[in-house]
Each structure stands twice: as C-alpha cells, then as structure tokens.
Amino acid sequence: xxxxxxxxxxxxxxxxxxxxxxxxxxxxxxxxxxxxxxxxxxxxxxxxxxxxxxxxxxxxxxxxxxxxxxxxxxxxxxxxxxxxxxxxxxxxxxxxxxxxxxxxxxxxxxxxxxxxxxxxxxxxxxxxxxxxxxxxxxxxxxxxxxxxxxxxxxxxxxxxxxxxxxxxxxxxxxxxxxxxxxxxxxxxxxxxxxxxxxxxxxxxxxxxxxxxxxxxxxxxxxxxxxxxxxxxxxxxxxxxxxxxxxxxxxxxxxxxxxxxxxxxxxxxxxxxxxxxxxxxxxxxxxxxxxxxxxxxxxxxxxxxxxxxxxxxxxxxxxxxxxxxxxxxxxxxxxxxxxxxxxxxxxxxxxxxxxxxxxxxxxxxxxxxxxxxxxxxxxxxxxxxxxxxxxxxxxxxxxxxxxxxxxxxxxxxxxxxxx
Amino acid sequence: xxxxxxxxxxxxxxxxxxxxxxxxxxxxxxxxxxxxxxxxxxxxxxxxxxxxxxxxxxxxxxxxxxxxxxxxxxxxxxxxxxxxxxxxxxxxxxxxxxxxxxxxxxxxxxxxxxxxxxxxxxxxxxxxxxxxxxxxxxxxxxxxxxxxxxxxxxxxxxxxxxxxxxxxxxxxxxxxxxxxxxxxxxxxxxxxxxxxxxxxxxxxxxxxxxxxxxxxxxxxxxxxxxxxxxxxxxxxxxxxxxxxxxxxxxxxxxxxxxxxxxxxxxxxxxxxxxxxxxx
Numbered sequence: 010x011x012x013x014x015x016x017x018x019x020x021x022x023x024x025x026x027x028x029x030x031x032x033x034x035x036x037x038x039x040x041x042x043x044x045x046x047x048x049x050x051x052x053x054x055x056x057x058x059x060x061x062x063x064x065x066x067x068x069x070x071x072x073x074x075x076x077x078x079x080x081x082x083x084x085x086x087x088x089x090x091x092x093x094x095x096x097x098x099x100x101x102x103x104x105x106x107x108x109x110x111x112x113x114x115x116x117x118x119x120x121x122x123x124x125x126x127x128x129x130x131x132x133x134x135x136x137x138x139x140x141x142x143x144x145x146x147x148x149x150x151x152x153x154x155x156x157x158x159x160x161x162x163x164x165x166x167x168x169x170x171x172x173x174x175x176x177x178x179x180x181x182x183x184x185x186x187x188x189x190x191x192x193x194x195x196x197x198x199x200x201x202x203x204x205x206x207x208x209x210x211x212x213x214x215x216x217x218x219x220x221x222x223x224x225x226x227x228x229x230x231x232x233x234x235x236x237x238x239x240x241x242x243x244x245x246x247x248x249x250x251x252x253x254x255x256x257x258x259x260x261x262x263x264x265x266x267x268x269x270x271x272x273x274x275x276x277x278x279x280x281x282x283x284x285x286x287x288x289x290x291x292x293x294x295x296x297x298x299x300x301x302x303x304x305x306x307x308x309x310x311x312x313x314x315x316x317x318x319x320x321x322x323x324x325x326x327x328x329x330x331x332x333x334x335x336x337x338x339x340x341x342x343x344x345x346x347x348x349x350x351x352x353x354x355x356x357x358x359x360x361x362x363x364x365x366x367x368x369x370x371x372x373x374x375x376x377x378x379x380x381x382x383x384x385x386x387x388x389x390x391x392x393x394x395x396x397x398x399x400x401x402x403x404x405x406x407x408x409x410x411x412x413x414x415x416x417x418x419x420x421x422x423x424x425x426x427x
Numbered sequence: 428x429x430x431x432x433x434x435x436x437x438x439x440x441x442x443x444x445x446x447x448x449x450x451x452x453x454x455x456x457x458x459x460x461x462x463x464x465x466x467x468x469x470x471x472x473x474x475x476x477x478x479x480x481x482x483x484x485x486x487x488x489x490x491x492x493x494x495x496x497x498x499x500x501x502x503x504x505x506x507x508x509x510x511x512x513x514x515x516x517x518x519x520x521x522x523x524x525x526x527x528x529x530x531x532x533x534x535x536x537x538x539x540x541x542x543x544x545x546x547x548x549x550x551x552x553x554x555x556x557x558x559x560x561x562x563x564x565x566x567x568x569x570x571x572x573x574x575x576x577x578x579x580x581x582x583x584x585x586x587x588x589x590x591x592x593x594x595x596x597x598x599x600x601x602x603x604x605x606x607x608x609x610x611x612x613x614x615x616x617x618x619x620x621x622x623x624x625x626x627x628x629x630x631x632x633x634x635x636x637x638x639x640x641x642x643x644x645x646x647x648x649x650x651x652x653x654x655x656x657x658x659x660x661x662x663x664x665x666x667x668x669x670x671x672x673x674x675x676x677x678x679x680x681x682x683x684x685x686x687x688x689x690x691x692x693x694x695x696x697x698x699x700x701x702x703x704x705x706x
Contacts, residue, residue, distance in 0.1 A: 105602075131602065131603055132602040132603075133601055133602045134602075191601070228600075228601050228602060228604070234606060235606070235607045236600070236604040236605055236606035236607055237604065237605040237607075238602065238603075238604050239603070240605060242603075244588075245590040245593055246593065246594075248596075249593075249594070249595060249596040249599055250596070250599060250603045252596040253596040253597075253599045253603070256596065256597070257601075
C-alpha cells in the first residue's frame with residue numbers, strides 16, 4: 010500500500026481536525042459536528058485503510074480523515090474509488106487480508122452497497138462503517154434525515170447514536186465490537202441533525218483508545234495458507250454455510266454488552282444495548298425509539314413525567330430478550346414507537362416490526378408513529394399528540410401505524426384537530 | 428462438452444397429480460447418455476429392484492452389471508452415438524435414447540413420441556429425429572431379470588437431499604473458506620475426471636513438436652503436461668487425458684500440426700457441437 014506523502018505548499022487542513030493532529034493526552038472537552046467527531050474517533054483507532062465515496066450528509070467524516078492522512082498524522086491508505094459499491098468491495102477485501110478498515114455512506118450509497126454488504130458478513134471481516142442516516146429518494150430526492158439503514162442489515166452489527174458524543178464513542182466502540190465478534194459493524198447517527206450539529210463532547214485520550222482497540226491476529230487471506238474465499242458451492246453446502254454464520258452471530262449481543270462495560274470502565278460513559286428512562290410511571294406507557302429523537306423526548310419528559318422512554322442503541326442484533334425483560338419488569342402496558350421510516354401499507358415499518366415481534370409473547374399494546382421523514386423536525390408537538398392518541402388505544406385492532414406531522418390539506422394536519 | 432448433468436421427468440396417469448417440485452430420488456427408469464459416467468457417477472442411486480437402466484453403449488449387460496455393481500436391475504443398451512452420427516450427423520443422443528425408453532417402458536408409444544418431436548422440431552430435423560428414434564426403438568437390446576418395478580411404491584431414502592457424509596456446519600472453516608491441504612491446490616476441476624466429458628481424443632506427436640509451448644499457455648485446464656529435462660528446460664511431455672475436455676484450442680494453435688484428434692473409441696458423450704447450446 011502507498012502512503013500519501015504530505016505535499017509541501019498545499020494547506021487544506023480541516024480546522025476542527027487539528028485537535029487530532031497531536032496526541033490527545035487526557036480527556037479533552039471540545040465541541041464539533043458529528044462527522045468530524047467520527048473522523049477524529051476513527052483516527053484514534055489507527056485504521057490501515059480508509060475507503061469511502063462521498064455522499065451527503067456523510068462527507069465530512071471522510072474529508073476529515075483525508076486531512077489527517079494528508080498531514081501525516083495517520084499512516085493509512087486513503088483510497089479514492091468510483092462508487093459506494095467499489096468502496097464496500099475494496100473495504101471488505103482490504104479487511105479480509107488483515108487491515109483495519111473504515112468506510113462511510115448514507116442513503117442511496119448504502120443501497121448501492123447492498124450487493125456487497127452480505128459478503129463482509131460472510132467473510133467475518135471486522136469492518137466498520139459510519140452511516141449518516143438519510144432518506145432514500147422516492148418519490149422525490151431528499152438529502153435529509155430518514156432511517157434508510159433499517160431496511161436491511163444482511164447480518165451486520167448496527168448501533169445507533171443519539172448525539173455527537175455518542176457517535177464519537179461509537180466510532181471506537183464499533184472497532185471493538187467488530188474485532189471481538191468478527192462481524193462488520195455499522196454505526197448510525199441521524200444525518201444533518203447530528204452529522205452537522207456542533208455539540209459538546211469529551212475526547213478520549215489516544216492511549217486509552219489504543220488500549221481499547223488492540224490489533225489482534227485473525228483469519229485472513231494468506232498466501233501461506235491458501236484457500237478459496239467466496240467460491241461457488243452446490244446445494245450440498247450452502248445451507249451449512251448459512252447456519253454456520255447464524256451460530257457465529259449468536260454471542261454477538263453478549264460481546265456488545267461486555268464491550269460497553271469495558272468502554273464504560275475506561276471512559277466513565279456507560280452505555281447499554283437498551284437504555285431506559287422513567288419507566289415506573291403512572292400511565293405504564295413508554296416511548297421507544299432510537300437516535301437523535303431520544304434526546305428530544307428526554308427534554309420533553311421533564312414536563313411529562315407520566316410516560317417513560319426506551320432507547321434502543323443496539324439495533325442489530327436486536328436485543329429482544331432485553332426488551333421483553335424491561336417491559337415485564339416495569340409492567341408496561343403500552344408502547345409508542347417513533348420511527349423515521351415507513352413501509353407503505355405493510356403491517357408495520359421495519360424498526361416497529363422488530364419491536365412488535367419481540368413483544369408478541371407479552372401482548373403489549375403498541376402503535377407506530379411515522380415521524381420526521383426527509384428531515385422534517387420532530388418536536389414536542391409530535392410527542393404530545395402521540396401520547397394523547399395512545400391513551401385511546403385499547404387493543405391491537407385497526408391500522409397499527411400512522412404518519413404524524415404531515416399536511417393533509419393546506420390548512421390541516423393529518424390526524425390532528427387544531 | 429459439459430459436466431455431468433442430471434435431469435428428471437415425472438409422469439402421472441392424471442396430469443393434474445404432478446404437483447411435486449421435488450427432484451426424483453428413486454427413479455424407475457434411468458437413461459445414461461454417456462457410458463463413461465457409469466464409473467464416475469452413481470447412476471443407479473435410488474433405483475428400486477426391477478427398475479430399468481438404459482445406457483448408450485456397445486457394452487453388454489454383464490459388463491454394465493460389473494461397473495454399477497447392481498444385479499437387480501433390468502438393463503437396456505442402445506448404440507445411440509452411432510445412430511446419431513449416421514442419421515443426424517452429430518453426436519447428439521438426447522432424442523435417440525427416448526426411443527429405447529419407449530421400447531422398455533411401454534409408457535407411451537413411438538407414434539406419440541414422434542408427435543412430440545414434430546411439436547419441438549420442424550422439417551428435415553424433425554424427420555431425421557423421428558427416423559433416429561424409430562431405429563433406436565428397433566435396435567434396443569433388452570436384458571430382463573424377470574422382475575418389474577412397482578410404480579406405486581415410494582422408495583426414497585429419507586433425508587437424501589441433505590447429503591449426509593459431507594462436513595456439517597460445525598465442521599466448516601470460518602468465513603466459508605475452503606482451505607487447500609499443504610499448499611497444494613486440490614480444489615475445483617482438478618478433483619474431477621473432466622477428461623471423460625470430451626468427444627475427441629487429443630493426440631500429440633513428439634517428433635513433430637518444437638516445444639514452443641503455445642498449447643501449454645492456451646490450455647484452459649492445464650491438461651498439457653510438461654517436464655523439466657536434463658538441460659534444465661521445460662519440454663512437452665503429453666496430454667493429461669483425465670482433464671482434457673477436448674476443446675481443441677491446442678490443436679488450433681499448434682504451428683506445426685503436432686497435435687491431432689480422433690473420435691474416442693466406442694460411444695462418446697452426449698455433447699452438443701460448438702454452435703449449439705441446446706443440451
């Protein structure tokens with residue numbers, strides 16, 4: 010691999026990244042946008058290869074990394090490719106020969122990657138990918154936030170972050186989880202809302218990150234041990250290969266939980282697969298969602314103490330047992346699902362389907378509210394009306410989802426009496 | 428040329444009853460279009476006692492019994508390759524073997540088969556094929572063992588489709604990788620006697636050969652054997668008949684005509700000629 014040399018006379022430094030040019034010796038409080046925070050976190054994990062194709066709103070993460078590579082701070086191969094499909098193919102192959110690899114995408118880029126996403130799982134490569142969640146384009150083009158990543162996962166691990174601090178931490182956590190589980194991990198933040206918001210965060214010292222993310226030997230494409238990777242098999246073998254992956258995936262939630270604990274011990278920031286707020290409330294009702302909306306709800310809850318919040322951090326594998334336990338322990342009767350994705354007349358959209366499936370044995374009443382598509386802001390208005398509508402829900406009959414915060418006519422909001 | 432292929436036909440007295448899309452694991456009739464497959468593929472797998480094995484060959488019943496190690500089968504032989512070359516002018520035996528099937532099975536008549544051929548082919552080709560199946564019908568040699576198969580008894584071995592004996596999911600390597608033993612590539616076509624697929628025997632004349640190695644470069648199956656001589660140089664040493672599929676690339680590229688071909692002895696494969704992908 011060629012390492013680019015610093016070109017004298019060309020100064021293209023990305024100002025916020027300058028923090029990461031020197032060694033960070035102690036926890037440093039600063040403020041920056043989510044994408045640069047991720048670029049910084051990835052820099053600290055010392056990747057060997059960075060290969061991504063720019064797409065809004067993911068761009069600055071790779072831009073920041075190009076700068077630290079250009080300035081000589083990071084000895085990594087920064088590879089420009091012609092598409093997201095090329096990016097994920099290159100990244101998977103680089104990881105398969107033993108490199109630590111970072112890539113990033115969003116929206117249509119994620120969909121263009123789809124063809125090669127399963128092989129990263131099949132080859133068990135500890136690849137990490139950032140996703141700045143963005144709508145996919147139909148019927149109109151939108152560069153703003155929706156959840157495209159819930160469409161399909163192909164067996165990738167997926168953790169979702171609420172704010173800049175969490176997405177910075179996720180950049181490091183993903184490397185830890187990938188390396189330990191030998192499955193690729195994607196970490197998601199809401200496009201623009203987090204990717205382009207300047208927020209406060211505390212940087213972890215380089216030494217701590219190095220200790221958290223040691224490079225260990227693993228199975229790689231190796232000329233000393235030749236083998237056929239990704240070769241064709243007949244019906245006599247394919248199903249065994251799939252079950253082999255299924256078996257390997259089984260301990261991943263446990264690995265994630267342990268990783269969160271280890272990370273918490275080192276940094277003081279304790280995360281979990283699912284986090285809960287105010288579940289012992291009078292209405293036995295809780296919101297359940299993930300990403301940046303959780304912060305909005307937590308703020309809103311300071312004046313609405315009769316509902317709780319369940320925040321899903323590990324979206325894949327879905328922690329269904331943990332969710333069941335939480336609902337049972339707190340005796341919750343109703344769940345209000347907020348989802349930034351829809352499914353056009355299917356029973357429920359994807360995130361809600363995971364929750365409904367997990368809670369099927371418990372018979373918890375639930376409704377899915379589709380909010381914030383294509384970057385529409387999700388505010389206290391949505392939470393107020395969702396809570397009110399949920400009070401009237403007595404069974405699981407009728408449509409289980411509704412759009413919230415959408416104009417019906419010029420002067421009318423769907424489902425809201427003004 | 429092509430790899431061994433299985434195909435199935437399921438018949439019912441009532442056409443509406445053929446609803447199953449399963450493969451056939453216990454065939455009552457098996458037609459083998461290439462006798463070299465007898466020793467390579469377990470062609471009699473699943474045939475119940477009294478079932479029929481129909482082979483395109485000039486061998487006799489006892490030889491076939493020895494090769495397939497079954498004495499409880501009715502056996503029919505037909506030299507379909509000769510009929511194909513005589514009448515069709517090409518070594519395509521697919522339709523011809525059906526003449527033998529009609530003869531032993533009595534499931535339908537040679538006239539019905541001819542009608543079917545008229546629906547599939549037109550004009551001269553249809554006529555040639557009908558003539559060929561009629562000749563096959565008449566020339567089929569039948570060796571009966573005095574038992575016949577019961578169509579209404581289900582004889583499939585349970586869970587045959589799972590291929591027990593192969594590695595299970597707990598025995599597979601990580602990432603679905605198939606590792607080679609001791610750095611020797613022992614995978615893919617090297618493990619298969621692909622030489623049996625070819626129609627032609629490729630011959631090499633040592634005296635004419637100039638060791639230019641063009642055939643060695645062009646061979647897609649590494650079937651040109653070279654050996655290092657006392658002079659420290661590599662020399663042509665022959666053709667690997669176990670892996671030569673007789674594509675004839677070497678024959679075409681040889682600048683001194685040191686490579687020639689001849690039809691394999693006896694009936695050869697059911698191969699389609701180059702311009703037809705129909706089989």
